[in-house]
Amino acid sequence: MRPENLSEIQIDALRELGSVGAGHAATALSQLLDHMVDITVPEVRLVPVSDVPMVFGGPETLVGAVYCRMLGDIAGSMLFIAPQKALLALVDMLRSREIGATKTLNAEEEALVTHCASILISAYLAAIARMADINLLPSVSAFAFDMMGAILEVASSESGMKVDTAIVVLTSFSDEHAAVDAALFYLPDPDSLEVLLGKLGIV
Incomplete structure:
Protein backbone atom coordinates (compact mmCIF):
# COMPACT_ATOMS: atom_id res chain seq x y z
CA MET A 1 0.00 0.00 0.00
CA ARG A 2 1.23 3.47 -0.89
CA PRO A 3 0.85 6.26 1.68
CA GLU A 4 -1.02 8.51 -0.77
CA ASN A 5 -3.76 5.87 -0.95
CA LEU A 6 -4.56 5.99 2.77
CA SER A 7 -8.16 6.63 3.79
CA GLU A 8 -9.25 9.20 6.37
CA ILE A 9 -9.77 6.38 8.90
CA GLN A 10 -6.20 5.19 8.36
CA ILE A 11 -4.84 8.73 8.66
CA ASP A 12 -6.82 9.14 11.90
CA ALA A 13 -5.19 5.95 13.20
CA LEU A 14 -1.73 7.32 12.42
CA ARG A 15 -2.69 10.62 14.09
CA GLU A 16 -3.75 8.69 17.20
CA LEU A 17 -0.40 6.90 17.23
CA GLY A 18 1.31 10.28 17.04
CA SER A 19 -0.76 11.66 19.91
CA VAL A 20 -0.07 8.65 22.13
CA GLY A 21 3.63 8.85 21.35
CA ALA A 22 3.69 12.59 22.03
CA GLY A 23 2.06 12.07 25.41
CA HIS A 24 4.65 9.51 26.47
CA VAL A 63 16.94 23.33 9.72
CA GLY A 64 18.21 21.12 12.49
CA ALA A 65 17.43 17.46 11.89
CA VAL A 66 17.75 14.19 13.76
CA TYR A 67 17.64 11.04 11.63
CA CYS A 68 17.26 7.37 12.50
CA ARG A 69 16.27 4.10 10.86
CA MET A 70 13.47 1.88 12.12
CA LEU A 71 14.64 -1.57 13.20
CA GLY A 72 12.38 -4.58 13.71
CA ASP A 73 9.26 -5.94 12.05
CA ILE A 74 8.67 -2.98 9.71
CA ALA A 75 11.09 -0.86 7.71
CA GLY A 76 11.40 2.87 7.23
CA SER A 77 13.12 5.91 8.65
CA MET A 78 12.25 8.86 10.87
CA LEU A 79 13.33 12.49 10.68
CA PHE A 80 12.79 15.09 13.41
CA ILE A 81 13.09 18.54 11.85
CA ALA A 82 12.90 22.07 13.25
CA PRO A 83 13.68 25.28 11.35
CA GLN A 84 16.65 27.27 12.69
CA LYS A 85 14.60 29.76 14.72
CA ALA A 86 12.41 27.03 16.21
CA LEU A 87 15.48 24.89 16.90
CA LEU A 88 17.14 27.67 18.92
CA ALA A 89 13.87 28.35 20.75
CA LEU A 90 13.57 24.65 21.57
CA VAL A 91 17.04 24.73 23.15
CA ASP A 92 15.97 27.75 25.21
CA MET A 93 12.87 25.86 26.34
CA LEU A 94 14.86 22.75 27.23
CA ARG A 95 17.42 24.89 29.09
CA SER A 96 14.74 26.98 30.85
CA ARG A 97 16.14 30.11 29.24
CA GLU A 98 14.31 33.15 27.90
CA ILE A 99 13.28 32.49 24.30
CA GLY A 100 15.82 34.20 22.04
CA ALA A 101 18.77 33.71 24.38
CA THR A 102 20.39 30.98 22.27
CA LYS A 103 21.98 32.34 19.08
CA THR A 104 24.00 29.31 17.92
CA LEU A 105 24.31 25.68 18.97
CA ASN A 106 27.40 24.19 20.58
CA ALA A 107 28.15 20.47 20.68
CA GLU A 108 26.43 20.04 24.05
CA GLU A 109 23.25 21.68 22.78
CA GLU A 110 23.30 19.60 19.60
CA ALA A 111 23.48 16.54 21.84
CA LEU A 112 20.54 17.88 23.88
CA VAL A 113 18.42 18.35 20.76
CA THR A 114 19.39 14.87 19.54
CA HIS A 115 18.40 13.38 22.90
CA CYS A 116 15.09 15.26 22.89
CA ALA A 117 14.31 14.11 19.34
CA SER A 118 15.33 10.55 20.20
CA ILE A 119 12.89 10.55 23.12
CA LEU A 120 10.11 11.72 20.79
CA ILE A 121 10.96 9.21 18.06
CA SER A 122 11.32 6.35 20.56
CA ALA A 123 7.96 7.18 22.14
CA TYR A 124 6.29 7.31 18.73
CA LEU A 125 7.77 3.96 17.71
CA ALA A 126 6.88 2.44 21.10
CA ALA A 127 3.27 3.52 20.60
CA ILE A 128 3.26 1.86 17.18
CA ALA A 129 4.85 -1.30 18.58
CA ARG A 130 2.35 -1.60 21.45
CA MET A 131 -0.77 -0.92 19.41
CA ALA A 132 0.30 -3.13 16.48
CA ASP A 133 1.93 -5.84 18.66
CA ILE A 134 5.21 -5.75 16.74
CA ASN A 135 8.89 -5.33 17.57
CA LEU A 136 10.16 -1.89 16.63
CA LEU A 137 13.16 0.14 17.78
CA PRO A 138 15.06 3.19 16.50
CA SER A 139 18.66 2.99 15.35
CA VAL A 140 21.27 5.34 16.82
CA SER A 141 20.26 8.90 15.95
CA ALA A 142 22.39 11.39 14.03
CA PHE A 143 22.13 15.21 14.14
CA ALA A 144 22.70 17.55 11.20
CA PHE A 145 22.24 21.27 10.58
CA ASP A 146 21.85 22.10 6.90
CA MET A 147 19.40 23.21 4.24
CA MET A 148 16.12 21.30 4.18
CA GLY A 149 16.70 19.97 0.68
CA ALA A 150 20.14 18.60 1.54
CA ILE A 151 18.84 16.94 4.72
CA LEU A 152 16.07 15.21 2.81
CA GLU A 153 18.42 14.07 0.04
CA VAL A 154 20.78 12.45 2.54
CA ALA A 155 17.90 10.84 4.47
CA SER A 156 16.41 9.40 1.28
CA SER A 157 19.80 8.05 0.25
CA GLU A 158 20.46 6.57 3.70
CA SER A 159 17.08 4.82 3.74
CA GLY A 160 18.03 2.80 0.66
CA MET A 161 14.37 2.66 -0.35
CA LYS A 162 12.24 4.24 -3.03
CA VAL A 163 9.91 6.36 -0.91
CA ASP A 164 7.55 8.70 -2.76
CA THR A 165 5.43 9.96 0.11
CA ALA A 166 6.17 11.07 3.67
CA ILE A 167 3.79 10.98 6.62
CA VAL A 168 4.25 14.32 8.39
CA VAL A 169 3.45 14.42 12.10
CA LEU A 170 3.36 18.11 13.01
CA THR A 171 4.58 18.46 16.58
CA SER A 172 4.27 21.36 19.01
CA PHE A 173 6.39 21.70 22.17
CA SER A 174 5.11 24.09 24.82
CA ASP A 175 5.68 25.13 28.40
CA GLU A 176 4.34 27.99 30.51
CA HIS A 177 6.40 30.53 28.56
CA ALA A 178 6.38 29.60 24.87
CA ALA A 179 5.45 27.15 22.11
CA VAL A 180 7.77 25.74 19.45
CA ASP A 181 6.65 24.01 16.25
CA ALA A 182 8.61 21.16 14.70
CA ALA A 183 7.73 17.95 12.87
CA LEU A 184 8.38 14.24 12.62
CA PHE A 185 8.68 12.88 9.10
CA TYR A 186 7.96 9.17 8.77
CA LEU A 187 9.36 7.77 5.51
CA PRO A 188 7.73 4.33 5.29
CA ASP A 189 8.59 1.40 3.13
CA PRO A 190 5.28 0.87 1.26
CA ASP A 191 5.13 -2.86 2.08
CA SER A 192 5.81 -2.18 5.75
CA LEU A 193 3.05 0.41 5.89
CA GLU A 194 0.56 -2.21 4.68
CA VAL A 195 1.80 -4.64 7.35
CA LEU A 196 1.40 -1.95 10.03
CA LEU A 197 -2.13 -1.05 9.00
CA GLY A 198 -2.99 -4.75 8.88
CA LYS A 199 -1.73 -5.19 12.44
CA LEU A 200 -3.88 -2.24 13.49
CA GLY A 201 -6.88 -3.81 11.76
CA ILE A 202 -7.43 -0.93 9.35
CA VAL A 203 -6.22 -2.25 5.97
Whole structure:
Protein backbone atom coordinates (compact mmCIF):
# COMPACT_ATOMS: atom_id res chain seq x y z
CA MET A 1 0.00 0.00 0.00
CA ARG A 2 1.23 3.47 -0.89
CA PRO A 3 0.85 6.26 1.68
CA GLU A 4 -1.02 8.51 -0.77
CA ASN A 5 -3.76 5.87 -0.95
CA LEU A 6 -4.56 5.99 2.77
CA SER A 7 -8.16 6.63 3.79
CA GLU A 8 -9.25 9.20 6.37
CA ILE A 9 -9.77 6.38 8.90
CA GLN A 10 -6.20 5.19 8.36
CA ILE A 11 -4.84 8.73 8.66
CA ASP A 12 -6.82 9.14 11.90
CA ALA A 13 -5.19 5.95 13.20
CA LEU A 14 -1.73 7.32 12.42
CA ARG A 15 -2.69 10.62 14.09
CA GLU A 16 -3.75 8.69 17.20
CA LEU A 17 -0.40 6.90 17.23
CA GLY A 18 1.31 10.28 17.04
CA SER A 19 -0.76 11.66 19.91
CA VAL A 20 -0.07 8.65 22.13
CA GLY A 21 3.63 8.85 21.35
CA ALA A 22 3.69 12.59 22.03
CA GLY A 23 2.06 12.07 25.41
CA HIS A 24 4.65 9.51 26.47
CA ALA A 25 7.47 11.70 25.13
CA ALA A 26 6.20 14.71 27.07
CA THR A 27 6.19 12.70 30.30
CA ALA A 28 9.73 11.40 29.72
CA LEU A 29 11.05 14.82 28.69
CA SER A 30 9.43 16.58 31.65
CA GLN A 31 11.01 14.08 34.05
CA LEU A 32 14.40 14.51 32.39
CA LEU A 33 14.29 18.32 32.49
CA ASP A 34 12.51 18.58 35.85
CA HIS A 35 9.95 21.02 34.45
CA MET A 36 6.72 20.53 32.55
CA VAL A 37 6.92 20.32 28.77
CA ASP A 38 3.79 19.51 26.78
CA ILE A 39 3.95 17.92 23.32
CA THR A 40 0.93 17.83 21.05
CA VAL A 41 0.24 16.62 17.51
CA PRO A 42 -2.06 19.19 15.88
CA GLU A 43 -2.02 17.57 12.46
CA VAL A 44 -0.90 14.53 10.47
CA ARG A 45 -0.68 14.90 6.70
CA LEU A 46 0.61 13.01 3.68
CA VAL A 47 3.12 14.91 1.56
CA PRO A 48 4.95 13.85 -1.62
CA VAL A 49 8.64 13.57 -0.73
CA SER A 50 9.41 16.20 -3.37
CA ASP A 51 7.16 18.64 -1.47
CA VAL A 52 8.52 17.91 2.02
CA PRO A 53 10.89 20.94 1.99
CA MET A 54 7.87 23.22 1.52
CA VAL A 55 6.54 22.22 4.95
CA PHE A 56 9.13 24.59 6.40
CA GLY A 57 9.49 27.15 3.64
CA GLY A 58 11.49 25.48 0.89
CA PRO A 59 14.65 23.47 0.13
CA GLU A 60 17.02 26.29 1.17
CA THR A 61 15.51 26.73 4.64
CA LEU A 62 18.10 26.05 7.34
CA VAL A 63 16.94 23.33 9.72
CA GLY A 64 18.21 21.12 12.49
CA ALA A 65 17.43 17.46 11.89
CA VAL A 66 17.75 14.19 13.76
CA TYR A 67 17.64 11.04 11.63
CA CYS A 68 17.26 7.37 12.50
CA ARG A 69 16.27 4.10 10.86
CA MET A 70 13.47 1.88 12.12
CA LEU A 71 14.64 -1.57 13.20
CA GLY A 72 12.38 -4.58 13.71
CA ASP A 73 9.26 -5.94 12.05
CA ILE A 74 8.67 -2.98 9.71
CA ALA A 75 11.09 -0.86 7.71
CA GLY A 76 11.40 2.87 7.23
CA SER A 77 13.12 5.91 8.65
CA MET A 78 12.25 8.86 10.87
CA LEU A 79 13.33 12.49 10.68
CA PHE A 80 12.79 15.09 13.41
CA ILE A 81 13.09 18.54 11.85
CA ALA A 82 12.90 22.07 13.25
CA PRO A 83 13.68 25.28 11.35
CA GLN A 84 16.65 27.27 12.69
CA LYS A 85 14.60 29.76 14.72
CA ALA A 86 12.41 27.03 16.21
CA LEU A 87 15.48 24.89 16.90
CA LEU A 88 17.14 27.67 18.92
CA ALA A 89 13.87 28.35 20.75
CA LEU A 90 13.57 24.65 21.57
CA VAL A 91 17.04 24.73 23.15
CA ASP A 92 15.97 27.75 25.21
CA MET A 93 12.87 25.86 26.34
CA LEU A 94 14.86 22.75 27.23
CA ARG A 95 17.42 24.89 29.09
CA SER A 96 14.74 26.98 30.85
CA ARG A 97 16.14 30.11 29.24
CA GLU A 98 14.31 33.15 27.90
CA ILE A 99 13.28 32.49 24.30
CA GLY A 100 15.82 34.20 22.04
CA ALA A 101 18.77 33.71 24.38
CA THR A 102 20.39 30.98 22.27
CA LYS A 103 21.98 32.34 19.08
CA THR A 104 24.00 29.31 17.92
CA LEU A 105 24.31 25.68 18.97
CA ASN A 106 27.40 24.19 20.58
CA ALA A 107 28.15 20.47 20.68
CA GLU A 108 26.43 20.04 24.05
CA GLU A 109 23.25 21.68 22.78
CA GLU A 110 23.30 19.60 19.60
CA ALA A 111 23.48 16.54 21.84
CA LEU A 112 20.54 17.88 23.88
CA VAL A 113 18.42 18.35 20.76
CA THR A 114 19.39 14.87 19.54
CA HIS A 115 18.40 13.38 22.90
CA CYS A 116 15.09 15.26 22.89
CA ALA A 117 14.31 14.11 19.34
CA SER A 118 15.33 10.55 20.20
CA ILE A 119 12.89 10.55 23.12
CA LEU A 120 10.11 11.72 20.79
CA ILE A 121 10.96 9.21 18.06
CA SER A 122 11.32 6.35 20.56
CA ALA A 123 7.96 7.18 22.14
CA TYR A 124 6.29 7.31 18.73
CA LEU A 125 7.77 3.96 17.71
CA ALA A 126 6.88 2.44 21.10
CA ALA A 127 3.27 3.52 20.60
CA ILE A 128 3.26 1.86 17.18
CA ALA A 129 4.85 -1.30 18.58
CA ARG A 130 2.35 -1.60 21.45
CA MET A 131 -0.77 -0.92 19.41
CA ALA A 132 0.30 -3.13 16.48
CA ASP A 133 1.93 -5.84 18.66
CA ILE A 134 5.21 -5.75 16.74
CA ASN A 135 8.89 -5.33 17.57
CA LEU A 136 10.16 -1.89 16.63
CA LEU A 137 13.16 0.14 17.78
CA PRO A 138 15.06 3.19 16.50
CA SER A 139 18.66 2.99 15.35
CA VAL A 140 21.27 5.34 16.82
CA SER A 141 20.26 8.90 15.95
CA ALA A 142 22.39 11.39 14.03
CA PHE A 143 22.13 15.21 14.14
CA ALA A 144 22.70 17.55 11.20
CA PHE A 145 22.24 21.27 10.58
CA ASP A 146 21.85 22.10 6.90
CA MET A 147 19.40 23.21 4.24
CA MET A 148 16.12 21.30 4.18
CA GLY A 149 16.70 19.97 0.68
CA ALA A 150 20.14 18.60 1.54
CA ILE A 151 18.84 16.94 4.72
CA LEU A 152 16.07 15.21 2.81
CA GLU A 153 18.42 14.07 0.04
CA VAL A 154 20.78 12.45 2.54
CA ALA A 155 17.90 10.84 4.47
CA SER A 156 16.41 9.40 1.28
CA SER A 157 19.80 8.05 0.25
CA GLU A 158 20.46 6.57 3.70
CA SER A 159 17.08 4.82 3.74
CA GLY A 160 18.03 2.80 0.66
CA MET A 161 14.37 2.66 -0.35
CA LYS A 162 12.24 4.24 -3.03
CA VAL A 163 9.91 6.36 -0.91
CA ASP A 164 7.55 8.70 -2.76
CA THR A 165 5.43 9.96 0.11
CA ALA A 166 6.17 11.07 3.67
CA ILE A 167 3.79 10.98 6.62
CA VAL A 168 4.25 14.32 8.39
CA VAL A 169 3.45 14.42 12.10
CA LEU A 170 3.36 18.11 13.01
CA THR A 171 4.58 18.46 16.58
CA SER A 172 4.27 21.36 19.01
CA PHE A 173 6.39 21.70 22.17
CA SER A 174 5.11 24.09 24.82
CA ASP A 175 5.68 25.13 28.40
CA GLU A 176 4.34 27.99 30.51
CA HIS A 177 6.40 30.53 28.56
CA ALA A 178 6.38 29.60 24.87
CA ALA A 179 5.45 27.15 22.11
CA VAL A 180 7.77 25.74 19.45
CA ASP A 181 6.65 24.01 16.25
CA ALA A 182 8.61 21.16 14.70
CA ALA A 183 7.73 17.95 12.87
CA LEU A 184 8.38 14.24 12.62
CA PHE A 185 8.68 12.88 9.10
CA TYR A 186 7.96 9.17 8.77
CA LEU A 187 9.36 7.77 5.51
CA PRO A 188 7.73 4.33 5.29
CA ASP A 189 8.59 1.40 3.13
CA PRO A 190 5.28 0.87 1.26
CA ASP A 191 5.13 -2.86 2.08
CA SER A 192 5.81 -2.18 5.75
CA LEU A 193 3.05 0.41 5.89
CA GLU A 194 0.56 -2.21 4.68
CA VAL A 195 1.80 -4.64 7.35
CA LEU A 196 1.40 -1.95 10.03
CA LEU A 197 -2.13 -1.05 9.00
CA GLY A 198 -2.99 -4.75 8.88
CA LYS A 199 -1.73 -5.19 12.44
CA LEU A 200 -3.88 -2.24 13.49
CA GLY A 201 -6.88 -3.81 11.76
CA ILE A 202 -7.43 -0.93 9.35
CA VAL A 203 -6.22 -2.25 5.97
